[in-house]
Amino acid sequence: MTKLSVNINKLATLRNARGHNRPDILQAARDIERFGAEGITVHPRPDERHIRYQDVRDLKAIVTTELNVEGNPTPDFLDLVREVRPEQVTLVPDAPDAITSNAGWDVIKHQDYLRDIVAELKGLGCRVSIFLDPDLALVDAAATTGTDRIELYTEAYARQYLTDREQGVAPYRAAAARAGQLGLGVNAGHDLDLDNLAWLQQQLPELAEVSIGHALVCDAIYLGLENTVQLYKRQLKPFNN
Ligand SMILES: CC(=O)[C@@H](O)[C@H](O)COP(=O)(O)O
Numbered sequence: 459m460t461k462l463s464v465n466i467n468k469l470a471t472l473r474n475a476r477g478h479n480r481p482d483i484l485q486a487a488r489d490i491e492r493f494g495a496e497g498i499t500v501h502p503r504p505d506e507r508h509i510r511y512q513d514v515r516d517l518k519a520i521v522t523t524e525l526n527v528e529g530n531p532t533p534d535f536l537d538l539v540r541e542v543r544p545e546q547v548t549l550v551p552d553a554p555d556a557i558t559s560n561a562g563w564d565v566i567k568h569q570d571y572l573r574d575i576v577a578e579l580k581g582l583g584c585r586v587s588i589f590l591d592p593d594l595a596l597v598d599a600a601a602t603t604g605t606d607r608i609e610l611y612t613e614a615y616a617r618q619y620l621t622d623r624e625q626g627v628a629p630y631r632a633a634a635a636r637a638g639q640l641g642l643g644v645n646a647g648h649d650l651d652l653d654n655l656a657w658l659q660q661q662l663p664e665l666a667e668v669s670i671g672h673a674l675v676c677d678a679i680y681l682g683l684e685n686t687v688q689l690y691k692r693q694l695k696p697f698n699n
């Protein structure tokens with residue numbers, strides 16, 4: 459069964475455009491859960507251009523499914539997750555000025571650094587996931603950090619899906635299978651949408667969770683939030699038991 463965690467960053471972008479509280483992202487998170495999502499994802503960035511640190515605190519108090527907090531483990535980010543203790547922390551090596559996440563971890567280079575952070579976060583009771591490219595050597599290195607899961611960075615898959623979906627998914631299938639053999643859970647995210655989601659899930663039996671934000675919020679402009687959440691869930695449904 460693959461869970462859908464909805465990333466609400468872009469709802470916060472819209473709210474911040476006016477400085478008031480419309481849309482109310484706490485109400486949106488409640489509604490998204492009511493519409494069927496199994497998790498809420500946020501990725502507070504150091505400039506707080508969308509999700510603010512206070513949003514993460516407020517979300518933790520009202521989310522009834524799972525709160526997944528993504529980010530680069532800077533001192534400020536680590537202080538936040540120490541305080542909030544979300545159900546899942548996804549470690550992403552994004553530069554402060556990155557428009558969006560644009561790389562996975564070089565887990566081989568940062569193995570010791572990640573091992574310490576993973577141990578601390580697990581000690582807080584958080585499930586930990588490491589964002590990485592679908593590369594077998596990286597999956598092997600991730601297993602040595604003690605992480606619970608990996609999140610496969612799907613931008614390359616989404617791009618290649620348009621021209622050759624078989625070739626696009628092949629490295630992800632191999633990486634997910636290796637992760638499964640090593641006892642790691644498998645998440646995926648970035649640029650997933652209503653077109654490319656079902657194929658990814660069909661090809662990755664290990665897929666535990668997808669986090670989807672940008673395309674889902676764009677679709678909701680046309681289709682409505684409730685309908686959109688259900689359409690995404692339906693993409694996952696044929697392979698959910
Ligand atoms: C980790 C990842 O894949 C990102 O897609 C992300 O969390 C989205 O962040 P932005 O909404 O800031 O682009």
Ligand SMILES: NCC(=O)COP(=O)(O)O
Binds near residue numbers: 646
């Ligand atoms: N971890 C990926 C995520 O949360 C959402 O990415 P995107 O759908 O906004 O590209």
